[in-house]
Amino acid sequence: MKTTKRTLKILSGAALALALAAPAFAPAAAEDSIYVPLFTYRTGPFGGSGTPIADGMHDYLTMLNERDGGIGGVKLIVDECETGYDTKRGVECYDSVKSKNPVIVNPWSTGITLSLIPKAAVDKIPILSMAYGLSASAKGDVFPWIFNPPATYWDGLSEILKYVGNGSLDNLKGKTLGYLYFDAGFGKEPIPLFQDLSKDLGFTLKLYPVAPADMQNQSAQWLDVRRDKPDFVVMYGWGAMNATAVKEAVKSGFPMDKFISIWWPSEADLTSAGDGAKGFKTLNWHATGTDFPALKDIQKRVVDAGKSLAPASEVGQVLYNHGVYNSMLIAEGIVNAQKLTGKKVVSGEDVRRGLETIDLDAARFKALGLEGFAAPFKLTCADHNSHSATFIQQWDGAKWDKITDPIPAAMDKVQPLLDAAAKSYVEKNAGWPARTEGCDNKS
Amino acid sequence: MSLLYQLFVDPFVQMADAPDLLVQTLWEGFVGGVLYSLIALGFVLIFKASGVFNFAQGIMMVFAALTLVGLHEKGVPAWLALIATIGVMYVLALGVERIVLRPLVNQPDIILFMATFGLTYFLIGLGELLFGGSPKTMITEQLYLPSGALDFKILGGTVSLQKIDIAAAIIALVMVAGLGLFFQKTRIGRALRAVADDHQAALSVGISLNQIWVIVWFAAGIVALATGILWGARSDVSFALQIVALKALPVLILGGLTSIPGAIVGGLIIGVGEKLGEFYWGPIFGGGIESWLAYVIALAFLLFRPQGLFGEAIIERI
Numbered sequence: 001m002k003t004t005k006r007t008l009k010i011l012s013g014a015a016l017a018l019a020l021a022a023p024a025f026a027p028a029a030a031e032d033s034i035y036v037p038l039f040t041y042r043t044g045p046f047g048g049s050g051t052p053i054a055d056g057m058h059d060y061l062t063m064l065n066e067r068d069g070g071i072g073g074v075k076l077i078v079d080e081c082e083t084g085y086d087t088k089r090g091v092e093c094y095d096s097v098k099s100k101n102p103v104i105v106n107p108w109s110t111g112i113t114l115s116l117i118p119k120a121a122v123d124k125i126p127i128l129s130m131a132y133g134l135s136a137s138a139k140g141d142v143f144p145w146i147f148n149p150p151a152t153y154w155d156g157l158s159e160i161l162k163y164v165g166n167g168s169l170d171n172l173k174g175k176t177l178g179y180l181y182f183d184a185g186f187g188k189e190p191i192p193l194f195q196d197l198s199k200d201l202g203f204t205l206k207l208y209p210v211a212p213a214d215m216q217n218q219s220a221q222w223l224d225v226r227r228d229k230p231d232f233v234v235m236y237g238w239g240a241m242n243a244t245a246v247k248e249a250v251k252s253g254f255p256m257d258k259f260i261s262i263w264w265p266s267e268a269d270l271t272s273a274g275d276g277a278k279g280f281k282t283l284n285w286h287a288t289g290t291d292f293p294a295l296k297d298i299q300k301r302v303v304d305a306g307k308s309l310a311p312a313s314e315v316g317q318v319l320y321n322h323g324v325y326n327s328m329l330i331a332e333g334i335v336n337a338q339k340l341t342g343k344k345v346v347s348g349e350d351v352r353r354g355l356e357t358i359d360l361d362a363a364r365f366k367a368l369g370l371e372g373f374a375a376p377f378k379l380t381c382a383d384h385n386s387h388s389a390t391f392i393q394q395w396d397g398a399k400w401d402k403i404t405d406p407i408p409a410a411m412d413k414v415q416p417l418l419d420a421a422a423k424s425y426v427e428k429n430a431g432w433p434a435r436t437e438g439c440d441n442k443s
Numbered sequence: 444m445s446l447l448y449q450l451f452v453d454p455f456v457q458m459a460d461a462p463d464l465l466v467q468t469l470w471e472g473f474v475g476g477v478l479y480s481l482i483a484l485g486f487v488l489i490f491k492a493s494g495v496f497n498f499a500q501g502i503m504m505v506f507a508a509l510t511l512v513g514l515h516e517k518g519v520p521a522w523l524a525l526i527a528t529i530g531v532m533y534v535l536a537l538g539v540e541r542i543v544l545r546p547l548v549n550q551p552d553i554i555l556f557m558a559t560f561g562l563t564y565f566l567i568g569l570g571e572l573l574f575g576g577s578p579k580t581m582i583t584e585q586l587y588l589p590s591g592a593l594d595f596k597i598l599g600g601t602v603s604l605q606k607i608d609i610a611a612a613i614i615a616l617v618m619v620a621g622l623g624l625f626f627q628k629t630r631i632g633r634a635l636r637a638v639a640d641d642h643q644a645a646l647s648v649g650i651s652l653n654q655i656w657v658i659v660w661f662a663a664g665i666v667a668l669a670t671g672i673l674w675g676a677r678s679d680v681s682f683a684l685q686i687v688a689l690k691a692l693p694v695l696i697l698g699g700l701t702s703i704p705g706a707i708v709g710g711l712i713i714g715v716g717e718k719l720g721e722f723y724w725g726p727i728f729g730g731g732i733e734s735w736l737a738y739v740i741a742l743a744f745l746l747f748r749p750q751g752l753f754g755e756a757i758i759e760r761i
Contacts, residue, residue: 042571042576043567043571043576043682044567044576044682045681045682045683045685045686046683047571047576047577047681047682048576048577048578048679048681048682048683050576051575051576051577052577183731207729207730208730209729209730209731210731211731211733211734212686213686213687213689213690213734214733214734215678215683215686216674216677216678216683216684216686216687217475217687217690217733219471219474219475219718220468220471220717220718220721220722220725220733221730223464223467223468223471223718223722224721224722224725224726224730226464226467227461227464227722239681239683240578240678240679240681240683240684243578243678243679244677244678244679247677247678251592251603251605252603253603268577268578268679269578271580272578272580272581272678272679
């Protein structure tokens with residue numbers, strides 16, 4: 001018994017010592033490195049969607065380290081923090097990394113983004129919520145520390161509606177549209193615009209919320225669809241919700257070419273539904289596949305070299321390439337910051353300036369080894385989004401086919417609502433600071 | 444339209460106008476209810492035998508389904524993967540008894556309950572380590588489970604029954620009947636019921652608690668495997684499935700923690716009730732009422748039977 005107690009004491013002591021020493025082993029920004037935390041979720045109910053994105057983000061930055069020795073000769077310290085797509089854990093991740101001088105934070109959750117928006121200006125850490133988060137944060141004059149390129153959820157909705165209306169929103173009059181959405185911050189985000197447009201344009205909107213607990217149990221929503229007979233169903237789903245929705249749509253005989261989603265469904269979401277999923281459509285703003293020099297470099301220097309967690313088959317898939325695009329934006333922010341400041345080791349404040357001067361034209365994409373990967377765009381101090389056009393891609397049973405040219409957002413409808421939403425945000429958050437940050441790129 | 448009309452008249456008018464949709468809704472509710480019953484059954488089996496509310500039942504379902512699909516992905520034939528998965532669930536039951544339950548004998552129930560939290564996180568980690576976090580497609584075809592639908596042109600419309608849902612209902616009924624026979628007619632079953640009634644009395648007549656616990660956790664593992672296969676066929680096999688297990692909570696509130704018939708009847712009431720509620724009354728509240736309606740139904744029953752439909756009334760002398 002004595003021995004057991006002693007062993008326990010030793011083990012407890014060792015555990016305590018390890019716990020106290022843990023910070024010493026954690027990655028931290030050295031003098032000659034740049035610390036880039038990645039908020040990811042490889043575990044839990046949303047791990048299926050989060051993993052390929054995490055892999056894409058990680059692998060692009062690792063490729064820069066392996067191929068170029070980092071950015072501007074400075075190594076990147078890439079450090080993942082697991083959020084589980086949970087807002088509370090995401091905020092804990094933020095608190096755990098902020099003392100390590102991160103140059104940027106990617107929350108990868110609209111809920112986490114909303115929680116971090118008020119903190120960004122205080123801690124001088126720019127937040128990149130690529131194509132998600134608060135749509136109104138596109139307004140750089142109100143949200144100088146938040147960036148959400150290349151399109152907001154509102155832009156995406158207006159682009160879907162233009163497609164549904166054969167190029168014109170006016171053609172929606174008299175139609176019935178269903179909105180199947182993840183009943184949380186992300187899915188609710190476009191509802192104000194959807195409802196406004198429904199009144200303005202004279203179409204009927206039917207809402208089909210899917211609670212997180214019912215992601216894999218959507219028969220009630222699809223019975224509603226069967227009753228309401230909408231002309232199109234628009235989906236903003238995530239995680240297991242997407243795969244289940246597609247299966248239920250197949251089961252209920254809903255025509256797949258009338259089922260269209262924002263840019264998040266993955267190949268895996270479609271393959272489990274088999275041939276019935278053929279015809280399903282999503283928005284996207286970049287290519288899939290690996291036929292780009294930068295992607296080839298990732299395959300050669302990271303995946304084949306055993307420095308990635310991604311299976312080779314995942315590289316080039318739509319969510320993986322979302323991750324690559326996200327990290328490409330991070331890298332551009334850092335490159336621009338180095339140019340603007342003349343410093344090699346830049347700070348969060350510098351990268352905020354760098355992001356505001358992003359100008360990804362065709363030549364720049366080519367220089368990055370991503371020629372033709374995505375449409376050119378630029379950010380400014382006032383516009384942190386670019387409201388880029390996105391295209392429709394259709395599932396052919398094995399891969400995505402791009403079936404339209406890029407469809408521009410209906411800015412005449414979106415911009416007034418963005419302005420109103422930004423104003424409302426400021427009014428609701430008493431003491432929201434007016435922008436005092438300088439500007440390197442006014443137009 | 445007044446709220447009273449929307450609440451008390453319109454849903455019934457809709458039912459009369461489109462009886463095919465009513466039948467379809469009832470069928471969907473029935474199938475959902477059968478699957479909730481199976482999940483609840485796993486909880487009940489363990490609670491009856493050991494007094495432990497097994498928080499890990501949901502992840503056991505995921506783990507079993509992942510093991511099956513994961514083994515098949517590695518080239519193991521489906522039938523062999525199924526047998527191997529049953530073996531894995533037995534080893535898990537053995538491990539739980541040896542490592543978790545045995546050292547905690549005579550500890551308060553809350554300690555055992557917390558231990559099942561630990562087991563949950565262990566299985567999440569082990570599952571992700573072995574099979575990764577990506578969703579997988581259930582091997583329904585390889586397991587000879589049917590696909591496609593049977594369409595009936597009746598009641599002025601079409602009622603569509605998915606063959607996999609029919610199979611789910613049959614499998615659930617067979618499992619319940621099998622478990623019922625096992626507990627009523629076999630020696631081990633009688634021993635289990637003795638343990639459920641009184642641990643000390645059972646020990647005094649020579650029943651091995653440890654053996655019973657292994658059997659019960661193994662049975663719950665088999666139920667978890669069946670549930671995982673059937674839910675996985677409806678969606679995909681991913682860690683999101685463990686959220687579905689939360690649906691068993693209102694079923695358990697309603698049916699009682701110790702009653703196998705309660706799990707079945709409770710599951711069906713919740714399944715049918717929430718689908719009818721969501722479809723006919725949901726639009727009044729903006730939709731999405733399914734997730735909380737199940738608890739409202741369960742609580743409404745509790746007003747009249749606090750011990751649940753089939754639970755045992757607890758009477759304590761003061």
